[in-house]
Amino acid sequence: MAKLTVVGLGPGGAKDMTLRAVEALEGCDLIVGYTAYIELVADQFPDKETLTTPMRKEVDRCRMALERAQQGRSVAMVCSGDPGIYGMAGLLFELAEDEFSDVEIDVVPGVSASNGGAAVLGAPLMHDWCTISLSDLLTPWEKIEARLEAAAQADFCISLYNPSSHKRADYLSRACDILLRHRDPATVCGYVRNIGREGQEAHVTDLATLRDTAVDMFTCVFIGNAQTKVVDGHMVTPRGYLQRED
């Protein structure tokens, strides 16, 4: 049966890949992906044929990869982070069912931006947490608002993806306003830009300040829960081990 492997590259540089991801790329003969991700792997696998498409052409890119697999090529599609977290895994399964039922999809998970960014900041996601994308390209804003509201009320730690874009410059402020209805303005927050890449930048701040902070689309934002604290410059959410000892 024809097979397509979708491979998570991890959040940053080549060292964030798993051994299974390296093996999958070594074993394929064609690597497909968004231009920026292909550039990340081209140096590491110089003898592989590559096929790139620009951003926002997700459906075309996945169809192209499935077609090549159907033709008998050994195809690996690369995604940054984890292909199963805001990546291409789901779309590939859907397209395969509809149009390429003879292609089997294999998912190689990766370290996602939430996990990678959290490690840079310290340990902000040590307790129950959720991930919300602020992009309303595919999701109605009302649904995003309802999720922010629910996450704030139930005191989840939160990682925010796509916190900004040219068209959505004020979305992070709007999200913080919703969170501030239920959470202390002093809630510890953080954000990491270019996780694991050149120019990586990490900042620890509070929710009130975050509301008025400009971040770009290469940034992952973290909101603490009511227990999150600053520990020696790091953002840390206690799991409760020491508190149990008291």
Place this chain on the structure above:
Amino acid sequence: MAKLTVVGLGPGGAKDMTLRAVEALEGCDLIVGYTAYIELVADQFPDKETLTTPMRKEVDRCRMALERAQQGRSVAMVCSGDPGIYGMAGLLFELAEDEFSDVEIDVVPGVSASNGGAAVLGAPLMHDWCTISLSDLLTPWEKIEARLEAAAQADFCISLYNPSSHKRADYLSRACDILLRHRDPATVCGYVRNIGREGQEAHVTDLATLRDTAVDMFTCVFIGNAQTKVVDGHMVTPRGYLQRED
């Protein structure tokens, strides 16, 4: 300055480690961890000294690792999955601040059980999702209930950690009962046991059936959102690319 590296091993076998994790273990001279995790790495790094402690001795284990680092040893502490997701990263930062302020903590993130289990099932976490532990050892059950309720209402995909133990045999049923107040009994669910290890087992089911399913503590459980569907035997949550095309 003395340094301690806390390393995520990923969810399963040796191939789920990142290159950075391998490098960290190669570079250290003492590996500390819970007995089961030490067994996982002992074969791969046979020349390293190891120090193990049984489960539930988290605070002792972290203090031991910090003491060795303070004494000048090059210490790596290993966790399964990601040390920043229900792992030891947060506790190490807290202890370092209180008792070992001369030890610097470095976190090497890993593929968490959520990401690894999702890849086995298909692509269940492709939209906004949250992670909730059903263990009430460190968290009051009322707080866990409030988070389940909020997640169900706002239609998050959910990954559940620690869905069962000897003392908490009915916790998954209780959690499903809360979810069923807001979600369709036909909601697609899945669970994976022994992710990436020998005896790996994956099942796709629905919320009503999951309520009456017995799972053990080595299982990660996934609840879909209202759009999650079964695609050729896989659990897949659409992100919305094809729906946008319609």
